[in-house]
Amino acid sequence: MSKVLNDLPASARNSISRVLKVLAARNNSQIADQLGLDPSSFSRMKNDKKSNGLSDIENVCAMLDSLGLKIVPKHYRLIHEEKLSALLVMSKAWMRRLGSVDDLFQDDIDDHRIDIELGYSEKEKA
Numbered sequence: 001m002s003k004v005l006n007d008l009p010a011s012a013r014n015s016i017s018r019v020l021k022v023l024a025a026r027n028n029s030q031i032a033d034q035l036g037l038d039p040s041s042f043s044r045m046k047n048d049k050k051s052n053g054l055s056d057i058e059n060v061c062a063m064l065d066s067l068g069l070k071i072v073p074k075h076y077r078l079i080h081e082e083k084l085s086a087l088l089v090m091s092k093a094w095m096r097r098l099g100s101v102d103d104l105f106q107d108d109i110d111d112h113r114i115d116i117e118l119g120y121s122e123k124e125k126a
């Protein structure tokens with residue numbers, strides 16, 4: 001790993017690593033065709049180091065990171081931090097109340113008196 005690459009933030013290094021790993025697993029000629037480039041031009045984008053010690057592709061990854069953007073696979077989906085935090089709190093609360101694996105198979109909340117924990121009154125149940 002070059003000194004310049006070491007000086008980049010970890011998030012930029014992760015992006016570069018992710019992109020280069022995917023590129024290594026793909027056919028460069030097909031990617032070049034999709035971009036409208038000849039394979040040798042695409043190869044230079046990947047391999048030729050510029051004055052800062054990074055290739056064109058590495059520079060683009062570093063630039064995206066400096067803009068606050070990250071590179072993730074297309075199939076990833078976004079979940080907002082607040083929603084994830086709420087799900088985590090609810091999951092932890094649910095798991096804490098379990099005594100054994102068998103508790104995961106109970107359907108009726110009255111059997112475990114969860115209705116009291118959730119704040120349901122007798123009037124609301126009726």
